[in-house]
Amino acid sequence: MTVGTIIKLNPERCVACYACVVACLDAHCAVDEDGPMLRRAIRVETDQGEIHCASLGCMHCEDPKCMAVCPTKAIYRDRETQLVQVDPGKCIGCHSCLVACPFGAPAFTKGNKMVKCDGCIQRVKEGRLPLCVQTCPSKALTFELPRTGGEESGPNP
């Protein structure tokens, strides 16, 4: 069964091959930029050698804790796609969102702002798939835009 909203993961299929991670880097970075890594492929082993894998970007939660705690209201939900975004103009890099996020989605850059999986919002608005979803060789990631009528917010004026 898949988990997550919008970009959904089937953990049964994920083998932490990093295709999504590198594809995301290509989509967001210049060729000589190191990152940061917005999507992570995490592999955990039990003491018995059982392997658990997950590809983790941002869950684009329906009730984003990051948005609730952000002191400058830099985090908002895009009206059209419902994907959770961050406005670098408002972000002060206070890390509150990282503490609030159960998944550790927020990362920080040398530009001193929070960055995270943006759901490939530009591609989505062009009618294309987020690159991680498109690239995954195991088809562990799927994409489903929420039906309209969900809670809306947008970039604050």
Add this chain to the structure above:
Amino acid sequence: MKTDFGFFIAADPELCTGCKACELACFSAHSGSAPGKTVGSLSGFVTPNLHVVRTAGGWSLATCRHCEDAPCLNVCQPKAITRRGHEVVVDPALCTGCSDCIPACPFGAISIVPRRDFASQDSCGMAARKCDLCQDSADGPACVRACPNGALRLVDPECERRQKGVQAVETLIALSKL
């Protein structure tokens, strides 16, 4: 790639009881007076670098987050506030006590306090002060050590992200089996 992201103290709202032992420990550690556990054991005004506050979600900590793009740093005209490694630091020698940083910080993490000459205990003007992660102490942050409930922790953003990621794998797998 940048790796010296700001470290900071965070409180777990599930464990914090609002007892303020952290505030006392912080003040004692920075005032050079003997560590006290209760207000009665200290003299003078208690001006800690962190404040326990009550919010709708429970007890929370108002303290410096050592922001990556710190508004206090950006607003400080004498450039007394700078980034150094994992910290945002105030240099009391450069600080004029102008107070521009006070409203800039959304957490109210900065106080303007008497600049103290520890030797003579004489006051010499006012300066900004905020959490400095107890950099000068080999034992690390006093507040973390003082908390009777272990509610406080020093957060390293990279470790935080990594640990949450690992935990998230199990969470997601459990969710997928529902």
Add this chain to the structure above:
Amino acid sequence: MTDAKQTGSTGGAITVHKTCCGICNAYSHCGIDAYVQDGRIIRAEGSVDNPHSQGKLCPRGAGIRQYVYNPERILHPLKRVGEKGEGTFEPISWEEAYQLIADKLKGYRADFGPESVAFVAGFSKWYRPPLQRLASSFGSPNYITEGSCCQEAHKMAWWLVFGGIASADIVNAQVVMIWSRNPFYSNMDNNRAFYEQLEKGKPFIVVDPRKTSFTQKAAIHLQLKPGTDGALALGMANVIIQEKLYDQEFVEHYVHGFEEFARLAAEYPPERVEQITGVPRELFIRAARLYAGAKPAALLTSASPVVHHVNGVQNYRAVVSLAALTGNYDIEGGNRVIPSGYLLVTGFTPSNEKEYLGHFTFDAPAMGHREFPVWAEFLPEQAQGMLLPKYIHEEKPYPIKAVLGFGMNHMMWPDSTYMLSALKKLDFFVSVDLFMTETCRYADIVLPACTSLERSDVKIFADGYVQCFPPAIEPLGESRHDIQIIFDIAKALDLDDPHLRMSYEEYMNFILEPTGLTVAEIQANGGIMRPHHTLPPYQERKYRDHGFPTPTGKVELASTVVEKYAQEYGYDVVPQYRSFDEVYPQYADRETWPLMINTGSRRPQYMHTRTYRMKWIRELEPNDLLDLHPQDAEKLGIQSGDRVRITTPSGSIGATANVTATVFPGVVHMYHGNEKANTSYLMDHDFLDPLSGYPGYKNFPCRVEKEV
């Protein structure tokens, strides 16, 4: 998209070019959409509309911009001016380079015979037919490829038993037995196909010394001590024979040597097999019954793991014999006989590769043909190149004076100290490569090749698609594609061979001719299409009419090919299992060498030596991990993240410990291809399988210590 930020350009138009990745083997070579602005690729993603790859990429192809634009790309022809290994070169012109090369090679041919020049292809396959042709026309039998240590030996095992390899039909099989492969980390574009079968509930039996994401989903995981595959296979064969689960009709009519084989298998009763392999008897008995009890059942073997052992070919012969016993050969749902097509991709779509290569005879014997006579019969057109450093050092039976290497990497050979000293001694070394590798630093001339995005090439896939894209961008710097370089060298050598005097497009069209397609037509149709004619349906059990392509015309469980050389070379006619300690008693001392090192497991982000230099890939994990079991780690006082030193009889390198319960206790694993933690230093250059000449990469004695 942050394109302007990417390039700092004033934002010329962005055009999308269909191209393909070339990092792994030609089974995949997934379609890529290259977004080009001002002649530079600013984004590269999988091609959703490529019917072969459908938009998927693995982590390596996903990062292809860091491959194409890697700072280590060689951009000009270079001539060495410093000491070998130093890396001091000066740029020269192509003309000067070709003149130098031609003069030298002609000289060696005149003074030492054409066999003194070796033509070597590394992992890359796409330029091999012209390289082989170049070697042949030049007169040298020493055409060497990475086949000297990958994929050919496992085909040899099949060839010894059946006369040829047959491909597992996992879609139609009732049961699939995977003998030593981690499908999820190899040719990842097949992952979905595997998942489809797994999710249908198809039982997979997987033999693998490690626990992987795939073994977790298998019906039965046979986790064995590396190198003991032969014993396990014989043990399973014994069960199949004793319990009369084998295809008696097939065996009676089509198998030679059954009695001899059955006697051998009887030496491997369950208790003994459990003791040798570490696999609980209950488990492999169940697996044997499951595989033999289902008809049809498919056996999926793999290119190197089992054959990278000093008894490797024999071990794999025993494994393949299981398909023989059960008659699962040349049938739907079993293993189907599919021709080896263009660039070693099995498939029914024909090409003119064989015609292009022609037939040549040489005066001197190829390297390795006398030393490995079964190899000489199986693969007469290739030398066994693992002997290259030996021929350079010892100059017996004849010296090798020059090497022309295309994507050749010294790490492919066991014992890098020995190999690098051979390259140092070598008179003349030309290295054609994308990147300034450590190997290139030992060359006299370095020539810049280009990637698949900077050239056109033909692919004929197993799924029947034929692919040929125009280049997405101009070759970087002065680089040229390898086939152009080969044709140029042929010209400089004055080789009067029309197959080397073609234009590149003529070459591609020559190869394509049996498909009925031309480069122009394919490129006019988006770069990938199916030939117009449909292929006939698969014909099963052709052996009923034609027999098997073996000397006896039957399946040979006792090999008549091996028998010819058995006396002189000490080979076993039936696939006898020989343990590591039996073959190498000098290393049986468990006090000095308490552990086994196994190299060459797959990590999904690495492809041999290629991707360590891509920063996005390199930063994913520590690159020098040494995987060891908690039991062994505890004994040694090692924790994950500790710096450790691994020492074998051949060498010693540093590594980062990774304690994991996924490995077999007593066995440690390291990943190959990393210049900075080169596991080939740990291997012995004489530690070769006597039938195939393959190095024993999967099994060598070692000790591990925490570094202080």
